[in-house]
Amino acid sequence: MTEPDLSDIYRSYIACLNRQDWKNLPQFVHDDVYYNDKQIGSAGYRAMLERDFREIPDLHFDIDLLVADPAYVGARLRFNCTPQGTFLGLEVNGRKVTFTENVFYEFRGEKIGRVWSIIDKAAIEAQL
Numbered sequence: 001m002t003e004p005d006l007s008d009i010y011r012s013y014i015a016c017l018n019r020q021d022w023k024n025l026p027q028f029v030h031d032d033v034y035y036n037d038k039q040i041g042s043a044g045y046r047a048m049l050e051r052d053f054r055e056i057p058d059l060h061f062d063i064d065l066l067v068a069d070p071a072y073v074g075a076r077l078r079f080n081c082t083p084q085g086t087f088l089g090l091e092v093n094g095r096k097v098t099f100t101e102n103v104f105y106e107f108r109g110e111k112i113g114r115v116w117s118i119i120d121k122a123a124i125e126a127q128l
Helices: 003-019 022-027 041-055 121-127
Strands: 029-035 062-069 072-081 097-108 111-119
Touching: 003 022, 003 062, 003 072, 003 097, 022 029, 022 041, 029 041, 097 121
Parallel strands: 029 111
Antiparallel strands: 062 072, 072 097, 097 111
C-alpha cells in the first residue's frame, strides 16, 4: 500500500469517527485490534470510542499533522471540546479545553491493527 492510500484511508477513518458511524468502523479496524499494547478487539475499540463521545458530547477529531509510511500512520490530533465530569483523572466538569493527541497506527492491509496513543494531559492541566 502506498503513502497516499494510507493517508486517504486514515482521513476516511477520522471522518467515520466524527460521524459516529459505528456500523462502518469495522471497515477500518481489525477484529483483534490492540490499543496501547492491550488487545481490545474491534468491540472493545468501538466501546471505548462510544464512551468517549458520551463523556465528551462535542468531541471532534481534527488532524493537525499526518505522516504515512507503509504500513504506519503517525498523526497529531487536535481537540477543542468540553469533557463532562472527570477526564483523564482531571475535574474538567464541562469546561472548554484544547489539547492534542499524538497517535501512531500500524496497518495490516487496509485496516488498523495496532494503536499507540498519548494525550497531552499537561496542556489540559494548564487550562484548569
